[in-house]
Amino acid sequence: MSSLEAEPAPGGSVRFLGHRRAYWRLLVRGALLLMVTLGIYRFWLNTDVRRYLWANTEVAGETLEYTGTPLELLIGFLIAIAILIPIYLGFFLAALDLGTIGQMSGMIAFLALGVLGQYAVFRARRYRLTRTIYRGLRFYQSGSALLYALRASLWWILTGLTIGLAYPFQVASLERYKMRHTYYGDLAGRFDGSGLRLFLRGLPMWIAVVAPIAVTIGAFIEVVDWQALADAAAAGGDDVMGRIESTNPQIADVMVFAMLMGGASVTFAAVLYPVYQALMLRWWSSGLRFGDIVMTSKLRTAQVYGAYVRFVGYAILFSIVAAIVGGLALVAAGLLAGGEQTSIFGEVAATVILLGGYVILALGFSTVYRATVLLSLWQLGMESLQLSGLSALDQVKAAGRASSPIGEGLADALNTGGY
Amino acid sequence: MQSGAGIFFDGITSARHDVAVTLGAASLVISDRTGNVLANWPYNELEPLTAPDKVLRIGRRGNLALERLEIFDADFAHAVDEQAIHIDRTGMIQRRQRGSVIGWTVAATVSMLLVAWFGIPALAERIAPLLPVTIERKLGDAVDVQTRAMLDTGKTGTAFECGTADSEKAGRAALDKMIHRLEAAAGLPGPLRSIVVRKVEANALALPGGQVYIFRGLIDKAENADEVAGVIAHEIGHVAHRDGTKAVLQAGGLSFLFGMLLGDFVGGGAVVIAAKTVLQSSYTREAESAADAYAAALMNKAGGNVRALATMLTRIGGATEPGMKILLDHPETKARVAAINKFADAKSTTPFLDAKEWAALKRICAG
Numbered sequence: 001m002s003s004l005e006a007e008p009a010p011g012g013s014v015r016f017l018g019h020r021r022a023y024w025r026l027l028v029r030g031a032l033l034l035m036v037t038l039g040i041y042r043f044w045l046n047t048d049v050r051r052y053l054w055a056n057t058e059v060a061g062e063t064l065e066y067t068g069t070p071l072e073l074l075i076g077f078l079i080a081i082a083i084l085i086p087i088y089l090g091f092f093l094a095a096l097d098l099g100t101i102g103q104m105s106g107m108i109a110f111l112a113l114g115v116l117g118q119y120a121v122f123r124a125r126r127y128r129l130t131r132t133i134y135r136g137l138r139f140y141q142s143g144s145a146l147l148y149a150l151r152a153s154l155w156w157i158l159t160g161l162t163i164g165l166a167y168p169f170q171v172a173s174l175e176r177y178k179m180r181h182t183y184y185g186d187l188a189g190r191f192d193g194s195g196l197r198l199f200l201r202g203l204p205m206w207i208a209v210v211a212p213i214a215v216t217i218g219a220f221i222e223v224v225d226w227q228a229l230a231d232a233a234a235a236g237g238d239d240v241m242g243r244i245e246s247t248n249p250q251i252a253d254v255m256v257f258a259m260l261m262g263g264a265s266v267t268f269a270a271v272l273y274p275v276y277q278a279l280m281l282r283w284w285s286s287g288l289r290f291g292d293i294v295m296t297s298k299l300r301t302a303q304v305y306g307a308y309v310r311f312v313g314y315a316i317l318f319s320i321v322a323a324i325v326g327g328l329a330l331v332a333a334g335l336l337a338g339g340e341q342t343s344i345f346g347e348v349a350a351t352v353i354l355l356g357g358y359v360i361l362a363l364g365f366s367t368v369y370r371a372t373v374l375l376s377l378w379q380l381g382m383e384s385l386q387l388s389g390l391s392a393l394d395q396v397k398a399a400g401r402a403s404s405p406i407g408e409g410l411a412d413a414l415n416t417g418g419y
Numbered sequence: 420m421q422s423g424a425g426i427f428f429d430g431i432t433s434a435r436h437d438v439a440v441t442l443g444a445a446s447l448v449i450s451d452r453t454g455n456v457l458a459n460w461p462y463n464e465l466e467p468l469t470a471p472d473k474v475l476r477i478g479r480r481g482n483l484a485l486e487r488l489e490i491f492d493a494d495f496a497h498a499v500d501e502q503a504i505h506i507d508r509t510g511m512i513q514r515r516q517r518g519s520v521i522g523w524t525v526a527a528t529v530s531m532l533l534v535a536w537f538g539i540p541a542l543a544e545r546i547a548p549l550l551p552v553t554i555e556r557k558l559g560d561a562v563d564v565q566t567r568a569m570l571d572t573g574k575t576g577t578a579f580e581c582g583t584a585d586s587e588k589a590g591r592a593a594l595d596k597m598i599h600r601l602e603a604a605a606g607l608p609g610p611l612r613s614i615v616v617r618k619v620e621a622n623a624l625a626l627p628g629g630q631v632y633i634f635r636g637l638i639d640k641a642e643n644a645d646e647v648a649g650v651i652a653h654e655i656g657h658v659a660h661r662d663g664t665k666a667v668l669q670a671g672g673l674s675f676l677f678g679m680l681l682g683d684f685v686g687g688g689a690v691v692i693a694a695k696t697v698l699q700s701s702y703t704r705e706a707e708s709a710a711d712a713y714a715a716a717l718m719n720k721a722g723g724n725v726r727a728l729a730t731m732l733t734r735i736g737g738a739t740e741p742g743m744k745i746l747l748d749h750p751e752t753k754a755r756v757a758a759i760n761k762f763a764d765a766k767s768t769t770p771f772l773d774a775k776e777w778a779a780l781k782r783i784c785a786g
C-alpha cells in the first residue's frame with residue numbers, strides 16, 4: 001500500500017496534472033494532420049484534446065475520464081450532414097421563388113439555422129457530459145434541447161436589441177437551465193450565479209467599448225446635413241466624394257474623429273478582453289452546484305493576463321520563424337510562377353505554396369492560442385476552484401446513459417461547437 | 420509481482436474502495452480488505468482507459484457498468500500490462516492505430532478531391548438534361564433578377580434596354596431576323612429570349628432557360644453582322660448545352676463538398692475559396708470550348724461565316740491575357756481562334772443582314 005500513501009489525501013481542491021510539452025506535441029501533430037486532410041482529422045484531434053484535458057484534471061484526488069471516441073464524432077457529423085442537406089436544398093429551392101417566399105427565404109434560413117445551432121449546442125453538451133466519467137459514474141443531462149434552443153434564440157434577440165446589455169442575464173438564465181438538467185449520477189446540479197451581479201461588474205467594460213461609438217454616431221447626427229448627403233450620393237457619377245465634401249464641409253473632420261473613436265473602442269476591447277474572460281470564468285464557476293457540493297473560484301485577473309502574455313511571446317517567435325521560411329517560399333513561388341513561359345504545373349505549384357503558407361500561418365497562430373491561452377484558461381479555471389461539501393461524493397449512485405453524438409455533429413456542421 | 424494495491428470504483432456508487440489486486444492464472448482478481456472478491460476480470464477482456472501518465476486505469480470490455488480499477492505502482496502496472504493483450508503502456512498499439520487513421524483520412528481527402536475534379540462535372544452533365552424545362556425557366560428567372568440588378572446601375576438616365584424606342588425598332592427587327600435564322604438552324608427545345616442592354620463592354624451572356632444578354636459594346640465593336648451572329652451562336656451553344664444550369668449544379672456540389680465535408684479548420688476558408696475558384700474556372704473553360712465548337716457548327720448550318728466569330732474574338736480578346744492560366748474562366752484566345760477556324764468550310768456564305776439592316780442594328784442603342 002506504500003504507493004497509495006504517496007497520493008495526496010482527498011482535499012477540497014482541483015489540480016491539473018498535465019505537462020505543457022505533451023499538450024504542445026499533441027496540438028502540433030494535430031495541426032499538421034488537419035492541413036493534410038483538409039480538416040477531416042478534427043474528430044481525432046478534438047477527442048485527443050478532450051482525453052488529455054479530462055484525464056489530467058484531478059478533483060478531490062481522482063481524475064476525470066473522457067470516454068468519447070473519434071468515430072462517434074465522425075458518425076454524428078455524417079448524420080448531421082444527412083439532416084442538413086434536405087434543409088439546405090429546401091432553402092435553395094425557396095430562394096428561386098420570385099414572390100415573397102423567395103425574398104424572405106434568406107431571413108428564414110438565417111433564423112432557422114440559428115435556432116438549430118442552439119439546439120446543437122445543448123445536445124453537444126449532453127454528449128460531452130455523458131462521456132465524462134468520474135469515480136466510476138457518468139455525468140448526464142436531461143431537459144429538452146428544443147426548449148433550450150427557443151429560449152436561447154429569444155435571449156440572443158433580446159441581447160442584440162439591447163446592444164449586449166441583456167447578455168449577463170442571458171448567460172445566467174441559460175446556465176440555470178443547463179445546470180438544472182445536469183446530473184452527476186443521482187446528484188442534481190444547479191446554478192446559483194446572479195445575472196445582476198455579472199451585469200454590474202461588466203457594465204464599466206461595456207461603457208468603455210460602446211461609449212466611443214455612441215459619441216461618434218451622435219457627432220454624425222449633429223454635424224452632417226443628411227438631405228444634402230443623400231442628394232449627393234443619389235446623383236451618382238464619378239465625383240460623389242467631391243460633391244459630398246462641398247455640401248458637407250465638416251464631414252472630413254467627423255470622419256477623422258470617427259476613426260479615432262473607433263480605434264479607442266477597439267483598443268479598449270482588446271485590453272479589457274482578458275479582464276472580461278477572468279470575470280466570466282470566476283462568476284460562472286462560482287455559481288456551479290452539485291447537491292451539497294459548492295464551488296467557489298479564486299481566479300485572479302492577472303493570471304489570465306499572464307496567459308495572454310505567453311501567447312504574444314510565442315506568437316512573435318512563430319512570426320519570426322514564419323517570416324524567414326515564408327520569404328524563402330515566396331522566392332520559390334516567384335521562380336515557379338514568374339518568367340514568360342509559365343506552365344500549368346508551375347502555376348499550380350506556386351498556388352499550392354502560397355496557399356499552404358497562408359494555412360500554415362493561420363493554423364500556427366491557432367495552435368499557439370490553443371496551447372497557451374486555452375490551456376491556461378482550463379488550468380487556471382480548474383486550479384482556482386475551491387470545493388466544499390465533498391462528503392456528498394461518497395454515496396452518489398449511478399444514473400443516466402450515454403447519449404448519441406448527433407448534437408456534436410450538428411454543432412460541428414453549423415460551427416457552434418465548444419471544447 | 421503477483422499482487423498489488425489499487426483503487427476500485429464499482430460503477431454503482433461513487434465510493435472509493437481500497438483493494439488488493441491479484442494476478443490469477445487467466446484473470447485479474449479484485450478483492451477488498453476483508454478478502455471479498457469484488458470483481459474477476461479475464462485478461463483478454465481488460466481495456467485500457469485514459470488516465471494521467473503515472474496511473475494505469477483499466478476497465479472491462481463491453482461492461483455496461485463503469486467499473487474502474489486504478490493502479491498507481493509502476494512495477495505492478497507493468498506486471499498487469501504483461502498479462503493483458505489489449506493493454507500496452509509503450510504506446511505501440513496506439514501508434515499503429517494512429518497510423519491507420521492517418522492513412523484512411525488522407526485517402527478520404529484524396530478521393531474527395533477526385534470527386535471534385537471528375538465527379539461533379541460528370542454529375543452536372545447527367546443531371547442538367549433531366550431537369551424539367553419549367554424548373555430551368557424558374558432558375559433562369561431568379562438568376563435574371565440578380566443579373567439585371569448587377570448590370571443595371573441606373574446611372575445613364577436612359578432606358579437600360581435597347582431597341583424599345585421608336586428610333587431603335589428597326590435595329591431590333593434586324594436583330595430578330597438574325598436570331599430567327601440561327602434559332603431555326605439550332606432547333607432548341609424552347610424559345611430564345613434576347614435583350615440588348617446599354618453596357619459598353621464587348622460581351623454577351625446566356626442564362627439558364629434561354630435568356631441571352633447582348634451588350635451594346637459588342638455591336639459597337641463588330642464590323643459586320645456575321646461577327647455579332649457568331650457571338651450569339653456561341654451563347655446559343657451555352658443554352659443548348661444547359662451550361663447555366665450546370666454551373667448552378669456544379670457550384671452547389673462544390674459548396675457541399677468543400678463547405679460541409681472539407682475545409683472546416685482554421686485557415687480552411689482560403690483553401691475552400693481557392694479550390695472552388697480553380698475548379699470552377701476549369702469547368703467553365705471546358706464549357707467555353709464546347710460552346711465555340713457548337714457556334715462554329717451552327718454558323719456552318721445557317722450558312723454564316725465561321726471565321727467572323729474568330730475575328731471578333733481576336734478583336735475583343737486581345738492577343739494575350741494577363742494573369743494565371745488556372746484562374747482564367749475561358750481558354751486563351753489564340754487557342755480558341757485556331758479551334759474555331761478549323762471548322763471553317765470553303766463553301767460560300769450568305770451574310771446575316773444586308774447593308775441597310777446592319778446599319779439599323781448599329782443604331783439599336785441610339786435612343
Ligand SMILES: [Zn+2]
Nearest residue numbers: 653657707710
Ligand atoms: Zn461563353
